[in-house]
Amino acid sequence: MAEQPLKIFISGYPLDYNELALAQLVSPYGEVRTIKIVFDRQSMKPKGYSFIEMVSYKDALAVKSALDGLEIKDKTLMVNLVEEKPESSAIIYQKVPRVSGAPKTKRPRLRK
Numbered sequence: 848m849a850e851q852p853l854k855i856f857i858s859g860y861p862l863d864y865n866e867l868a869l870a871q872l873v874s875p876y877g878e879v880r881t882i883k884i885v886f887d888r889q890s891m892k893p894k895g896y897s898f899i900e901m902v903s904y905k906d907a908l909a910v911k912s913a914l915d916g917l918e919i920k921d922k923t924l925m926v927n928l929v930e931e932k933p934e935s936s937a938i939i940y941q942k943v944p945r946v947s948g949a950p951k952t953k954r955p956r957l958r959k
Contacts, residue, residue, distance in 0.1 A: 858896035877906020
């Protein structure tokens with residue numbers, strides 16, 4: 848059985864880092880599946896944090912233990928494991944058609 852991939856949240860890196868720089872930072876500790884740098888919608892500048900999906904849980908733990916608290920260019924990295932939210936088990940309500948064949952009528956208004 849294959850291990851489940853795991854996302855890590857990484858922040859505190861220099862704002863001039865791009866996907867390649869993050870991949871070079873993280874890849875010595877495990878295999879990277881995806882990298883998503885979060886940008887401000889209006890200015891299109893990076894917000895300073897990213898989500899990185901690792902191939903395995905073991906790789907994600909290795910990245911966290913190696914990089915959490917590391918200082919790069921006067922900034923301190925913060926690395927956290929992201930817990931996936933379970934599928935919602937909430938009941939989804941659907942509109943049910945009327946069983947009786949009678950059409951719905953409006954109540955008469957009261958006149959004052």
